[in-house]
Amino acid sequence: MRFKAQRGSRSFLPGTTTPTMGYNGDFLGPTIRVKNGQQFHADIENTLDEPTTVHWHGLHVPAKWDGGPRQVIPTGAHWKPEFTIRQPAATLWYHPHAMGLTGEQVYNGLAGLFIIDDEVSERLNIPKQYGRDDFPLIIQDRRFFQDGHFAYAQNMMDVMNGVIGNHLLVNGAEKPFLDVPREKVRFRVVNGSNSSIYRISFADERPFFQIATDGGLMEKPVTLTSLLLSAGERAEIIVDFADNNPAAGVTLLVKQFNGQLFEAMRFTSTGPAENQTDLPQDLAAINWLKESDAVRTRTFVMKTMGMDMGMMGGGGLTINGKHMDLKRIDETVKLGTTEIWEIRNSSDMMMGMPHSMHLHDVQFQILDRNGQTPEPREWGHKDTVLVMPGEVTRIIVRFADYTGIYMYHCHLLEHEDNGMMGQFEIIR
């Protein structure tokens, strides 16, 4: 596939034009779809006037093709990653990850979906006709200046709190509507926002089923009435529209952590009634990692220090007291081993900031939060996990197949860009 990271423009607000960035277009990028075991090639050209990278979020790939801050694509250059897909069916995504530029470039529109299929996802009797009963919902909030330009990070408060928007976009549009068949429909929900954490639900409080976490299908569907996703997290859900009222439709609600509620989009069903099928009760097998398999535990303390912020310019965002340094390897991990990573959010209650920890290359499993088993909605493969103020979240992870240097970081992009990131190296 050929990709071009390019500048463009789009009209989001009536009467204004917003300068944007996109892959092969003005905003967002094409959906990549591959099958497990397949070889993937891309040719990515950077036509921006600044460096960029393309990170495959959630993909298990050789370090040199990870697309993190170590794989810079200078202006005018091409980058040609090639790797084999070695993981189960999942909804993943891709976005830039250049040092200090991630937040701005994602905000401008650089992001796209990366879908993996496998025998299990193809065999299961679940909605899978993309664009008919299987849709992506890339949820992103934005702020605008009056002239229509994006109002990206303006001050230290924006860095500390993350840039939180007062407009809500789904797949790049504000309050879109979608006509869905009168049956079960699958949504691949991506929180593609820079720093917002969302609770997602339907205005009529209808229950729905979660079938996949970040890294793929769950063992069994989980019934929910709302879905919590921090920045970078994904979930696949099945919603039954058999009873959808053609005139009124169903409204998707998205609530930010600060309480702001958006009527994000509306689903109408103007077509005829469809045959109803039952959702399978068994989805995919998961190879659960056992605590007893872990060779060690590492601790990661994520800290937001309000006092330092104004004086040092982002100086207060650290993991284990350190700011990101490309020249420093923070953790060295042995290939083929399993470890427990204990992630502590020690931001004080005054400045109580949630963080969203993301590891490159691997899919992990959540062992517990403050000693408690996570809720069923998190029983599955994860690459990003929300850690609330004061919380201790333990994850278990196996480092397999590839050696090299990868990133771990807060996926609140303003935190990441301002130092809340580290590097782990997998060695033989």
Ligand SMILES: [Cu+2]
């Ligand atoms: Cu953070």
